Amino acid sequence: xxxxxxxxxxxxxxxxxxxxxxxxxxxxxxxxxxxxxxxxxxxxxxxxxxxxxxxxxxxxxxxxxxxxxxxxxxxxxxxxxxxxxxxxxxxxxxxxxxxxxxxxxxxxxxxxxxxxxxxxxxxxxxxxxxxxxxxxxxxxxxxxxxxxxxxxxxxxxxxxxxxxxxxxxxxxxxxxxxxxxxxxxxxxxxxxxxxxxxxxxxxxxxxxxxxxxxxxxxxxxxxxxxxxxxxxxxxxxxxxxxxxxxxxxxxxxxxxxxxxxxxxxxxxxxxxxxxxxxxxxxxxxxxxxxxxxxxxxxxxxxxxxx
Amino acid sequence: xxxxxxxxxxxxxxxxxxxxxxxxxxxxxxxxxxxxxxxxxxxxxxxxxxxxxxxxxxxxxxxxxxxxxxxxxxxxxxxxxxxxxxxxxxxxxxxxxxxxxxxxxxxxxxxxxxxxxxxxxxxxxxxxxxxxxxxxxxxxxxxxxxxxxxxxxxxxxxxxxxxxxxxxxxxxxxxxxxxxxxxxxxxxxxxxxxxxxxxxxxxxxxxxxxxxxxxxxxxxxxxxxxxxxxxxxxxxxxxxxxxxxxxxxxxxxxxxxxxxxxxxxxxxxxxxxxxxxxxxxxxxxxxxxxxxxxxxxxxxxx
Numbered sequence: 001x002x003x004x005x006x007x008x009x010x011x012x013x014x015x016x017x018x019x020x021x022x023x024x025x026x027x028x029x030x031x032x033x034x035x036x037x038x039x040x041x042x043x044x045x046x047x048x049x050x051x052x053x054x055x056x057x058x059x060x061x062x063x064x065x066x067x068x069x070x071x072x073x074x075x076x077x078x079x080x081x082x083x084x085x086x087x088x089x090x091x092x093x094x095x096x097x098x099x100x101x102x103x104x105x106x107x108x109x110x111x112x113x114x115x116x117x118x119x120x121x122x123x124x125x126x127x128x129x130x131x132x133x134x135x136x137x138x139x140x141x142x143x144x145x146x147x148x149x150x151x152x153x154x155x156x157x158x159x160x161x162x163x164x165x166x167x168x169x170x171x172x173x174x175x176x177x178x179x180x181x182x183x184x185x186x187x188x189x190x191x192x193x194x195x196x197x198x199x200x201x202x203x204x205x206x207x208x209x210x211x212x213x214x215x216x217x218x219x220x221x222x223x224x225x226x227x228x229x230x231x232x233x234x235x236x237x238x239x240x241x242x243x244x245x246x247x248x249x250x251x252x253x254x255x256x257x258x259x260x261x262x263x264x265x266x267x268x269x270x271x272x273x274x275x276x277x278x279x280x281x282x283x284x285x286x287x288x289x290x291x292x293x294x295x296x297x298x299x300x301x302x303x304x305x306x
Numbered sequence: 307x308x309x310x311x312x313x314x315x316x317x318x319x320x321x322x323x324x325x326x327x328x329x330x331x332x333x334x335x336x337x338x339x340x341x342x343x344x345x346x347x348x349x350x351x352x353x354x355x356x357x358x359x360x361x362x363x364x365x366x367x368x369x370x371x372x373x374x375x376x377x378x379x380x381x382x383x384x385x386x387x388x389x390x391x392x393x394x395x396x397x398x399x400x401x402x403x404x405x406x407x408x409x410x411x412x413x414x415x416x417x418x419x420x421x422x423x424x425x426x427x428x429x430x431x432x433x434x435x436x437x438x439x440x441x442x443x444x445x446x447x448x449x450x451x452x453x454x455x456x457x458x459x460x461x462x463x464x465x466x467x468x469x470x471x472x473x474x475x476x477x478x479x480x481x482x483x484x485x486x487x488x489x490x491x492x493x494x495x496x497x498x499x500x501x502x503x504x505x506x507x508x509x510x511x512x513x514x515x516x517x518x519x520x521x522x523x524x525x526x527x528x529x530x531x532x533x534x535x536x537x538x539x540x541x542x543x544x545x546x547x548x549x550x551x552x553x554x555x556x557x558x559x560x561x562x563x564x565x566x567x568x569x570x571x572x573x574x575x576x577x578x579x580x581x582x583x584x585x586x587x588x589x590x591x592x593x594x595x596x597x598x599x600x601x602x603x604x605x606x607x608x
Contacts, residue, residue, distance in 0.1 A: 037512075038412060045408045049419055052480070056425065058447055059437040071445030074454035121334030128327035129320060136335075143342045147589060149541050149562045150582040153569050154348035155341065157357075177337030207326045236430050238544050239562070243570055255430045259548060262436055269440055276433035283428040291421050295492045 056280075063087070063273035070269045086274040093271055094264060095249045096278070099257030106171045106241075106253055107234035113176040114230045115223060122185025123211050127197065137186075140179040148175070148239065156243055166246040171253065175240060181226055188222035189215055225297035228290060232283065254279050349579045357576035359569075370580035380581065382556045383564035386471070386546075387585075390560060391539045393475045399532055402483050406490035407516055420491070424484035431481065435548035438477045439464070442549075467557040470550045474558050478545050482538075486531045493527035494520065522605045529604045533596055540589050561585045 058077070062070060063086055065079030072079070090096055124130070125137050155174050156165075164170040192215060200210045216223075238255040245251045248260050258279055265271050287294070353371070356364045374380045405423065409416055426434050441447045442463045449460040463469045497520065505519040521528070543562040546552055552559030561581065569578030 041408065042413065045405075045413055045419065048405065048408070049422055052483070053422060055437050055441055055480070059440065062440060070440070071443060071450070073445070073450055075447050075450035117333045117337060120330045124327040124330035124334075128323050128330065130324035130327040133327070136331075140334075140338065143338060143346075145590070146342065146346055147537070147541055147586060149543075149565060150349055150579075150586045151342070151345045153565070153575055153579045153582055154345035154352060156569070157348060157352070157575065158340070158345060160359075173337070174341045177334060177341050179338070182334055207323065207330070211330070232428050236428070238431060239566070243566070255432045258430060258432045258436070262432075262548075272436050273440065276436045279433045280425070280429045283430075284425050287424050287428055288421055291417055294420070294424065295488060295495065 059273050060277055063270065063277050065270055067268055067270040083270070086270050087278065090261075090271055090275045090278060093268075094257065094261050095252075096257065096261070096275065098249065099252050099254045102168075102171075102251060102257075103235055103254040106168060107231050109168075110172045110176050110234040111227050111230045113172060114178075114181050115227060117177060118181030118185045118226060119216065119219075119223065120211075121182040122189050123207075123215060125182065126186035126189035127192075127194075127215065128207060140182060144179050144183075152240060152243055155240075159244055165244060166251055168251065170244045171241055171251070174244075175234075175237070181230065184226055185219070185222060188219055192218055221293075221296075224293070228286070228293075228297065232286075235283065349582065352576050353579040353583055355576045357574075357579070359573040359575060363576075366576070370577050371584075373577060374580055374584065377577075379556050379559060379564055379567075383559050383561045384584070384588075386556070386558060387540055387542065387560040387562075387588075389471060390475060390478075390542055390546075391536060393472075394478055394539045394542075395532065395536050397475070398479050398482055398535055399486060399528065401479065402486035402531075403490050403521075403528065405483065405487045406494055407520070409487070409491060410494070420484075420488065423487055426481045427484040431544040432548055434481050435477065435545055438473070438480075439549055442473055464550050465554055467554055470554060470558045474542075474546050474549055477549060478539070478542065481545070482535070486535060489527055489531050490524065493524040497523055525604045526606060529596075529600055533593060536592060536596070537589055540585065540592070561588075 061077045064082050064084065065086075066081060066083055069079030125133060125140075151174075159165050159170045159174070162169075196218075197210050197214055200214055205213070235253075236255060237253075238259070241253045241256045242259070245253070245256055248256055252260065258275055261275055262272050290297075354365060354367065355370075356362075356366050409419055413419065443449075444462050448463075452458045452460045461469050463473045501523065502515075502519065505515060510519055541562055542560050543566065546558040546560055547563055547566075550558045552563050562585070565578045565581045565585070568574050568581060
């Protein structure tokens with residue numbers, strides 16, 4: 001910490017007594033000035049949020065318009081009629097259910113693979129002793145530096161060799177072995193007191209048993225965080241599915257399907273908006289449901305940089 | 307180390323443990339070898355070959371790397387990527403930091419606001435882009451409002467060389483704002499109350515508190531977010547691909563789109579691999595520069 005910041009200066013003794021009453025919350029006394037400032041702060045933030053949400057709100061209402069009203073002048077929130085049928089028409093227009101199912105299948109299967117691989121490897125790196133462990137772990141971490149864009153070209157070649165082009169395996173496996181999950185689980189596992197496991201080991205439990213019955217049950221929050229972030233990254237990934245999928249109608253995931261859908265529909269902006277809104281629903285529900293854990297999760301993953 | 311210094315009676319134990327550890331780590335090791343190590347090595351090899359998607363491969367020395375610089379689109383793509391990064395990173399970091407500070411503990415409805423700002427982060431990017439594409443049409447909401455309210459005709463954002471890049475940046479900032487905001491929020495919540503209070507007793511208020519106390523205290527988080535944001539923005543692809551198709555001309559085509567086109571449109575995997583290595587080198591250099599500069603502004607407690 002640099003010395004010119006205010007933090008390092010000790011608080012003058014006499015001042016401490018003055019502030020004693022508000023110490024609990026660190027709240028300033030509610031003077032008129034501070035109340036005005038707080039009010040202004042609220043207004044600014046709420047305005048920012050409103051501007052921020054405008055594109056999504058407008059998209060939602062556009063999804064309810066007849067296509068002919070989409071670019072009417074002057075612009076308005078509502079068209080000449082409210083057409084909920086646009087949402088149904090999306091499903092008639094393309095294999096939209098297939099895209100949703102494919103995305104769900106790939107994301108769930110991918111997450112399952114990531115969880116198993118990360119938890120077992122995290123256990124081996126975090127709690128078992130073996131020769132060369134630290135060197136291998138450094139190699140793991142080094143692979144985090146390689147961007148996916150460098151990998152997709154040779155990965156496509158590997159998929160051709162495997163005969164996996166245009167298969168679900170190709171959508172699930174290639175990016176399910178990232179070092180990030182292993183790193184996250186290792187960090188978390190190392191924080192669990194070793195005595196807990198020692199006791200079980202002395203009683204004759206092997207690593208498999210103590211992994212399954214002691215370590216895993218204590219790690220549900222870390223597993224949940226990893227699961228959510230992995231699910232989202234599979235659900236939203238675009239570049240790799242775009243490359244490795246040939247028959248979109250059969251193996252297209254939602255982002256790829258959505259992109260090709262917008263090509264199919266050409267000028268049907270009403271359907272494109274309806275489709276976009278539909279694709280936002282699952283992730284939005286997920287975020288609302290996990291709202292409280294998001295900040296905690298990001299802090300825990302060490303993503304806060306501390 | 308631990309194994310050699312362990313007591314003698316533990317030796318068979320340790321051997322057991324090492325064997326079991328291998329069992330635990332093997333899925334990750336096999337996966338990493340197959341899907342990361344092999345592709346990385348293969349990618350280096352490919353970049354030195356004429357390597358069409360189907361058909362004969364021939365070694366061509368470093369010709370791919372020379373061809374990169376003769377390609378009419380490669381240098382513009384490199385420039386576009388850098389322009390995007392230079393515009394996107396500072397704006398995105400500054401705005402998300404301002405938001406995180408604004409969403410301090412005293413704001414009512416903080417949880418709901420956080421969800422709001424986070425929705426575009428988790429929404430499929432393609433859906434976000436389609437929404438913005440609609441807004442940015444010549445007859446879309448933005449131009450419609452400008453004409454109705456001010457009688458002003460806005461430029462055709464996606465068809466204008468300068469504006470197209472700016473709109474790709476604006477859309478990306480909107481899309482990514484919530485993620486860094488959450489990182490900064492998490493860091494701000496971990497600030498020790500005692501330090502903030504001590505500064506307050508010393509008379510630090512408002513902007514001075516933010517600038518001299520809070521920002522230095524969360525500078526590791528800002529550093530982390532800057533690095534990650536910069537890396538992802540050097541890899542930008544979906545926004546220009548869907549919003550402008552890289553156009554008009556090649557005005558918004560970034561490196562990753564160039565790589566994608568070379569590899570999967572023009573079937574020239576060798577040249578694409580060479581381009582990808584240039585991108586990787588760029589990422590490493592810029593990240594290293596940032597780590598070099600961090601001493602000047604990042605404060606660690608230990």
